Amino acid sequence: MYKKLKQYALNQGFTVEEKEGLVYGRMNGFFFSIHQDPVTMARHTVHLWVKENHMTAVPGISDFLNQCTGKHQYLQSASYSGTKITADFQGLGLQWQKKYVPCLDAFLQEITSYCNANQLVSCCQSCGSEYDLNLYQIDSSEHMLCSSCYSSTADTLRQKTAQQKQKGNGNIVGGIVGALLGSVLGVIVWVLIYQLGYISGIAGLVMIICALKGYELLGGHLSKAGIIISCAISLIMVLVAEQVCVGIEIYNVYKDYYEISFFDAFRSVPSFLEEPDLKTAVIGDIVMGYILMAVGAWGTIRQAYKNVAVSPKARMVTSVTASNYGANE
Numbered sequence: 001m002y003k004k005l006k007q008y009a010l011n012q013g014f015t016v017e018e019k020e021g022l023v024y025g026r027m028n029g030f031f032f033s034i035h036q037d038p039v040t041m042a043r044h045t046v047h048l049w050v051k052e053n054h055m056t057a058v059p060g061i062s063d064f065l066n067q068c069t070g071k072h073q074y075l076q077s078a079s080y081s082g083t084k085i086t087a088d089f090q091g092l093g094l095q096w097q098k099k100y101v102p103c104l105d106a107f108l109q110e111i112t113s114y115c116n117a118n119q120l121v122s123c124c125q126s127c128g129s130e131y132d133l134n135l136y137q138i139d140s141s142e143h144m145l146c147s148s149c150y151s152s153t154a155d156t157l158r159q160k161t162a163q164q165k166q167k168g169n170g171n172i173v174g175g176i177v178g179a180l181l182g183s184v185l186g187v188i189v190w191v192l193i194y195q196l197g198y199i200s201g202i203a204g205l206v207m208i209i210c211a212l213k214g215y216e217l218l219g220g221h222l223s224k225a226g227i228i229i230s231c232a233i234s235l236i237m238v239l240v241a242e243q244v245c246v247g248i249e250i251y252n253v254y255k256d257y258y259e260i261s262f263f264d265a266f267r268s269v270p271s272f273l274e275e276p277d278l279k280t281a282v283i284g285d286i287v288m289g290y291i292l293m294a295v296g297a298w299g300t301i302r303q304a305y306k307n308v309a310v311s312p313k314a315r316m317v318t319s320v321t322a323s324n325y326g327a328n329e
């Protein structure tokens, strides 16, 4: 966690959970949380959970937040959902460390004074209840919920996890057949492009995407094992595709002189590859195919990995109303 922020939080008596990159506490009677971005210590998200008190009419909270964005240097954006204020801070420029924490502090002071002056009340972000509030961390983001809203959220999460478990690796045999069929499509495209005289490696992109899609269609869903299998099949099928292309070329040249079938030509490819020029060209095609495969597949594989990612985690961080964090009493 960013040192200066930690120091500030400890000085103010806030709670610091260094491992989670989380700070929370109360200012002017209002509970807030600060979450550090897991990637950079120069980015933080601040949350407050408030709603209008029925007794008082509140001038637009959103308008106030807009003013704040203009005023505080490192406050990039701020919004209000009706129960939850979200403010994003980011330290930009070489000198950001100088005034970053004072800027965070100034915003916290200002927003909590505003909440206080307008008699806003702490509330559940889901149903707006003012009682029995706890701070939870769900999928590493903060949520203030009442107990009953949390238990229904937790139920949904549990169901999701159970479904995910049930799916497991899906039907692997079906998946392999799917990936093979998909990669055959890729082979056809590869050969067609080669026949047209273009760099056939472009088809590497088609190959991997078809293999992944094929696995998903026949295997039920794309598991991590499925991703690895699809990639392995595609890598091999590139070699097959290139051999078919060269085989066709050999066949076309020799069919007029000898009585050979395409399969004879296909089998003879390895011996023709001893020819340095041909070898270089073939290796060039294959390398290009692999590079484009990697480029094209990167997004798809990352997305697929995200979809199979670990089941969501949820935990209670602290009770907000019981520990006097609420401003409702």
Ligand SMILES: [Zn+2]
Pocket (backbone or CB within 6 Å): 124, 125, 126, 127, 128, 129, 145, 146, 147, 148, 149, 150
């Ligand atoms: Zn609720």
